[in-house]
Amino acid sequence: MISARLTVNDEEREIAFWPSDTLLFVLRERLGLTGAKPGCLNGDCGACTVNVNGTAMKSCLMLAVEGMNQTIRTIEGLKDSPIQHAFIEHFAFQCGYCTPGFIMNINSLLKKHPNADDSTIKEFLSSNICRCTGYQEIEKAVKSLLKINREDKAGLPNDE
């Protein structure tokens, strides 16, 4: 076991964990942040996606030790954000299990590419699987948030 500090959702937390523990495991089992979901533990489904320094990362493919000195944001760290509103308004989820992963992926996408084109959106979102929707709802939610489509032209909160 090692004891280390991780910065998660703007809070610095001291946690004991094994060097072999994944970030997903530590977030869920040590910090009680269960928004990131296990779906495959293999990087295939994206349900565990979080943001690390603003980049979408699959937390099942990253060790917790690699998260030291990084800024980690999970779905619990998003409050009342435009993406969350857009997901609700566009019915972009049903069972909701993939939703935190999709939202964190999109959070990163829109910060890096506020006016992302179709191929960039696809490049980001094809790493997550949604089994309930037809994806069209998610597409509409994302596109409603592109800067060119937003009346306030507001950007999204920056983690870097």
Place this chain on the structure above:
Amino acid sequence: MGLIGKSVFRKEAWEKVTGTARYTADYPATDSLHAKIVVSPYAHAVIKSIHIAKAKEVFGVRAVITGEHFPLTGEEIRDRPVLAKNKVRHHGEAVALVVADTPQQAKRAAELIEVEYEQLPVVHSPTEALKPNAPLVHEQLGSYKKEDRVYPEPGTNVANRTKIRKGSMERGWNLSEVVVEERFSFSPSDHAAMETRCSTAEIHPDGNVYIMTSSQAPFMVKRLIHDYFGVDIGKIVVETPLVGGAYGGKASIQLELLAFIASIAVGGRKVRILNIREQDMLTSPCHIGLDATVKLGSTRDGKIQAAELLFLFDGGAYSDKGADLNRAAAVDCTGPYDIDHVWCDSLCVYTNHPYAAPFRGFSHSELLFTVERTMDVLADKLGMDRLQLRYINAIRPGDTTPTQVKLNKSNVGNLPECIVRLKKMIDWDMGMIQDLGNDKLRVKGVSCIWKTSTIESDAGSGVTLSFNPDGSINLISGVIEIGTGTKTILAQILAERLKMDIRMVHVQMKVNTQSTPEHWKTVASRGTFMAGRAVLAAAEDLIEQLKSIASCVLRVQAADLEVGYGKVFLRDEPETHLDIKDVAYGYVYPNGNGIGGQIIGRGHYNLRRLTYLDKETGAGKPGPEWSVGAQAVEIEYDKKHLTYRIVRAFSAVDIGTVLNEKAARGQVMGAMSMGLAFGGRETFVFDEWGRVLNPQLRTYRPLRYGEHPEYHVEFVVTPQLDAAYGARGAGEHGLMGMPAALGNALSLAAGVKLNELPLIPEQIWKMKQKEGHSHASL
């Protein structure tokens, strides 16, 4: 209030977009031990020995369990050991269970268990399983306990056979001037819900059993733990929080049993099992496969006279719900067409494949793939427009179904209208094929759909409603929120009935079998129908109680009162009223006298006037109503590379009154997506030993973002008179015609009959090779 049809946001929406929504594995497990399953690497093998000594030495291991002393299980036929006994019957079958302090320790120990096997010949398909010298998957089939009305054939691999005998085949064939016959085949695949199954179990010193599980059927978990293990049914409490996708796969009871025996092995301590993806696909039940032969005969002007269908469902190693899936396919075997002479044998056959759970549509997308592909072949042979053939034969009120149910304007939707609507949506008159040049074709394929439910003939649903002091209402129903939004729909139904603000309806998402009234299972597109009726009954109960108290206070007859808009008021003099919040907890007179108390309403609904099917003819009434629809896909096909892209997908469905427009669209589109994935790409790939080569989401590929077509959904509205506000079943129907429509489009595009799934380019290439049409440039 005008809430019917309104796209109300789902009640648990903010929970789900903020990560606060909890699924089974999200509940803290600090007080829990963890179990890991050792699974069979073979599809059919004798277990010679199991060595557990090394595993037991691993630090933290509390128990190692093997299969000797547990009862056989199975909902229709008790054919499945909780842990394999003597032999394994499919790749991934649970052989042993390790319980340890942490999941890591349990995994390490599981890897140290050595099992010696002796491989047996493998039954690879239901067709193979029926050959005279096929190995038997279950030698003891005749000795198994079973439910009535399931008909296994001992000495064979037949787990169940359902017969449909309607009209006279002799007469049907005599009337037929044109006959076509097609054969079909596809392997099992998977539901691949994003939440892998998870169950915890604990047994308290007083004998009470507590289970938490990601399930569509917690009430059935309770019944079966009682049936199998003899625990008093009232002592079993099953909880199910939100479920992360189910699609039928979580209607089977499997992981709960492992959690339960694990808890027994450690003296009742709490044990959690969370499936890894590979075991969720192989060890827990999957999506059924099918081999089928369909023969249709019609007059030259396109009136179908006879249908002869043989369905051999690949139930896999255990019958579970497979022996029910084959019955459901028989019930609607003809597709949504009026055919007087029908012969169908629908079998659930044992093979050495992973065994089958229900899958969204409950065998209907499967049977419709075969029937609707054959419809196209018939249309071509007749030289008739494909939609015209379907229109002529479309099932209508006054017709009878294969099980001889007489249809009327309430119990079946309007299929002819769906076909007409679809025709417009897809510009059918512009032609089925458009040459885009550059070896590219745009091609359309169509399919019709129908389905009724075939669940228990008296399956029921209960609802309780209780007031809060502010006049808001808690709604408690046994429906599981698996993603369909049903519990939000129930809130809409309640708010509409009581003419109240829907924000004043609080819905309990979690189900606890001790405090939640039973909903049989959250399956079969019956949540809104059954629980919707229960909500209306409970609302009537509330209204009666409100009026009773108000009639005392206002000194009028209850019959003169109305309830709505937060008030109980005199019908002819609305200003004489009481606010509901002043009655909801009883009423207190100015002098301190109180009457009544917290008002609690209860309601239930049970399916009625349904009957068992006759063993020899299939005659009987299996379900309350049929939803119908017409669907299409448009693909862009590359003649050179035999690849394709799904450009657009269409549904014109009659789901009766639409209660929540966007939620209904979401159900239909999501189901279409799943149907396209099933038809287009999803399958287990087996090797020569019956092992599944792709039990991962990297090699088993559901649709991903960007691979989705443009969806077009329109609703035809034929209200079901006995349903809450006229809503029909809607959760499964979008899926059902997609594989067939895709198969029809691709068969037309490629110029070969594509009767096997999934429809990957390799399959097209194989068929082109077979028919000697290989492309000159290849």
